[in-house]
Structures are given as C-alpha cells and as structure tokens.
Amino acid sequence: MVTGHGRIEHVVRVWLPVGFFLVVALFPFYWMAITSIKPNAELYNKNVMPLIVHAPTLKHYVDLLTKSSFLLWTWNTMLVAVVATAISLILGTMLAYPLARMRFAGASLIAMTIAAIYLVPQPLLFIPLADVINHLHLGNTLTSVILTYPTMLVPFCAWLLLGYFKTVPKELEEAARIDGASRLQTMRMIFLPLCTPGFISAGIFAFTLSQNEFLYALIFLTKSSVRTVPVGVIAELIRGDVFYWGQLMAGALLGSIPVALIYSFFVEHYVAGLTAGSVKA
C-alpha cells in the first residue's frame, strides 16, 4: 500500500538524489550527442536555445568519416585493444594459475610484485619507454602500443584472475590428477573452462583500459595512419579555427560507442570485477 504521502517521500528520498547524480553524469554525453547533429548555424548562434536541436543534420558525421582518417583510427584502436587484451589474458593466466594453485617458495613475493607493478602509473615510465621504443625502431608502428599496453594490463588481469581462480573449487582438478592427467592437462582441460566469467570480467576491463589509453599512443604514434581514436581526435580534429565542434563531438561519441556497447552487454561482469578486489579484501 503506497499512500500519497509515501509516494512523495519515495520521490524525495530516492529520485531527487539519484536524479541529480544521473543528470550530472549524463549531461556531457547528451551535450556531445546534440552538438554532433546541430548545423553550424545553430552551434555558433547565441540567440538559439542551446539545449535542443532545431534542424538536425548528419553533416558532421559525413565530414568526420570522409574528410578525416577516423575509420582508420577506429580500426587501429580495435586491433590494438583486441590483441593487447588477448596477450594480457594469456600472460595474466600464466601468472595467476600457479599463484592460485601451487605451493612454492617465493609465491607471495611474486604476488606482491604483481600488485605493485599494477599500481605503477604510466607517467613514471613513459620517458624511458619512449627511448626503448626508439631503439627498437618501433616508433609509429602499432606494435609499439601492442607491446606496451600489456605492461599495465598483464598485472591487472593476473591480479583479477588470481582472485577469481581462488574461488573455483579444487575437487574436479584433484579428480583429474588421480586419473593420471598431467598438471598442464588439468589446467587446460578441467580448470580453465570453469573460469569463463573471470575471463570475461578481466577481458572487458583490459579492453576498456586499452581503448582509454592515451599517453603511450600520443608519444609512440605520430603519423595519422597509425593513430588510435583518442590521439587522432586530439591531434587532428582540434584545429585553430572555431568551427569544428560538431565534427569533434561526432568523433567523441562514435569513439565512445564500442566501449559503451561491450560494457552494456557485460555490465554485471564489469561491476563484479570492479568490486571484487575491494570487497573481498
């Protein structure tokens, strides 16, 4: 039984604060979206009410896709994110499985080192890494970022998977061992297939982090043809004149969509991964 009074109280207690947070969180995306479909005449006219679109147009999208290398940047970003994520999941598993299941001297030291490496922010390493990449003649190749993104993603995946692996019961593996399976067979055939949810969580995180990366891509990729979306947008779509905001917002919106889509399919896995570390500890 919700009385009239109860309903008002519900609105004040729930929807007033939640609504406030929603408006603040989403307004920049709303602004991005409507800017991208406004004609320039509307964008740069201060006498038009700015919060709605009066004469929508797709011109900015057409310009973005035909006059800039945006599609190429999108392809580069996807390629780098997928390969870096795959590498990080594989290497992360190779670290996490022994740490979760084996007893050996040095295990806790390795686990601590991995946690510490995960927490080392990129600005501490980018100058020496730039020199290393130059020496390897990898400047302006996608290999440069495919190699360097996993430096943050491997420790991250290892840490997240380690937490997940510990929650998987050992009985099946023990049974397989008694039946004579080797350790590698047990891991590959019995254990890993049980860990799909963990891999999805770690994979989404690694993928979004790759899409988000900016500093290494900014330094290592200076030719338009190898750029990723964030660097391309910043380096090439922001120009001296003022009349570029429509195209810029179209680029920002399109560049956000892959991450937002994947996230919307796996939001529960994402939240589970986000909270796993902090809640368990």
Added chain:
Amino acid sequence: MIANAARRRAPLAVLLDRQSVFAWLMMALPLAFLAALVGYPFFYGILLSLQDRPVAHVGTFIGLKNFQTDLHDPIFWQVAINTFVYTGVATALKMVGGLCLALAMNQHFRMKNLVRALLLLPFIVPTVLSTVAWLWMLDPAFSVVNRLLVALGWPKPGPSWLGDPTLAMVSIIIINTWRGLPFYGITLLAGLQTVPPELYEAAAIDGAGGWHRFRLITLPLLRPIILIVTLFSVIFTFADFQLVYVLTHGGPQNATQLFATYAFDIAMGAGQLGLGASVALAMLPALALLIVALTIYLRRD
C-alpha cells in the same frame, strides 16, 4: 599408488609434475615480459635522470644536477603544490560524493540496474573523449555552462573556466571528480550491500537514529573498502595526465601543470629526456609510499 604411477612416467614428466618446477616454468614468460618492459625502463629512467640527455643525442652522466635544477625551478614547486591540491581536493570530493551516491543507490526502487549502469558511464568512456566534451562545455565563447548561468542571472559573459588560473584548477578538479565519482559510488554500494540488515534493525530497536546508525554501523564496516578505493584513486589522480593535457596543457601560467604534464613538456616538448625523467621521478617517493601501503593492505586478504 600415486608414487607408483609417477614412477612409471618418464623422468621429465616427473620433474614437470613438481609444483615449483611447473609454477616457475609457467610464470617465466610473463615475468620476463614484465622485467623487460617495466623493470628495465624503471631502472633506465633512474639512469636517465642522472644524465644530461637531449633527445637523439648520447647522454652524459651529471650526477644529481637535474634534481638540483628541479629544486631551483619555481615552476617545479608550483607543479608540486598543484599536484597535491588537485589530488587532495578531488579525492575528498570523490569520497564524500561517492558515499552520497552509494547511500542514494542503496534504497529500493525500480530500474536500479539500469540506473547503476548509466551512472558508471563517465568512468568507462575513454577519458580523452569525454574530456573533449567538457572542453566544449567550457568553451570561452559558446560555453553551455555559462549560457545556463547567465540565463539564471549570472552577469555576462560568465566565468572564464579555463582562462583564469584559479578557475582552471577548479575546472580540472570538477571534471576529475565527475569521472571518478562513479567508481567510488558503485564500489561503496557493493560494500553497503554486504552490511547485514539485522544490524540496522537491532540498532533501530535500541533507539539509534539515522545518523547514529550511519556513524556507528555503516562507516566502520565500510572503512576497509573506503581505504582501498581511496588509495587506488589517489595513486592514479596523483599521476594524472590525460585530463590536463586535453583541457589546459598545464596553463594558464602553469596553474594546472601537474608532475606528469610537466615531465611530458620537458621531455617531449623541449627534448630534455634526462631533466624530464627527473621530474617524473619526483613523483616516486609519494607514489612508492602509497603503493607499498596498498600492496601490504591487499595482502592481508
């Protein structure tokens, strides 16, 4: 029986069956990778900071001269103050705001999962792209924020968000808070949901009011999560680069210059790799303290 089975296998298989052998073989490749691309650059960075090393030239060892230059550089000190102000204020706002968000979300209402998914969007969308939207929202000529303020009676033309040194710092703090607050909120919400309802019921029976229940039950139970989330966030706010690079490039007059952007300017802009490395390494004492604290804390689990 297991021993019999083992004896029948080849010696190599027996060796591989030992836990320590299997573990180290399995970890060798990822550990070598991390040693090459994290460990080596880390120590190479320390070496660079001790060199006069213009880009594309051979470095010469100059001891601690770069650090001396930093200490006599007024901008360096401003950068240090900026970074601490930025980290401190943004962290406080995210912590308090995140707690409010978590408490607001920890009620029963319809479409809660959808709301939670939408609230996390600022955190998952690539930072550079959402920051460009903020750049446009704070544009000197066409800022929508200012047009709303003016419509509400603020004198024209409204604040110069990124042009005034103090307001520029306020702006980057607000935008960092906008992006990071959902991470606090959703993580703390998960923590709130683990608080057994019986505790609140018992406290209510004992006559404890809302504020007392929050202070005596909620906060103590949330303390470990708040600590971890905050340490995480402080590390990455302290070393922030993207947001400032896109919004202000450290300006006006270095008012928003942080360690990371200043190191970038010196190393990549002016081509002084050695001096730039020394500025980046100036973050190390604070970061090392935070990282060690968090690593030790995580280990207790």
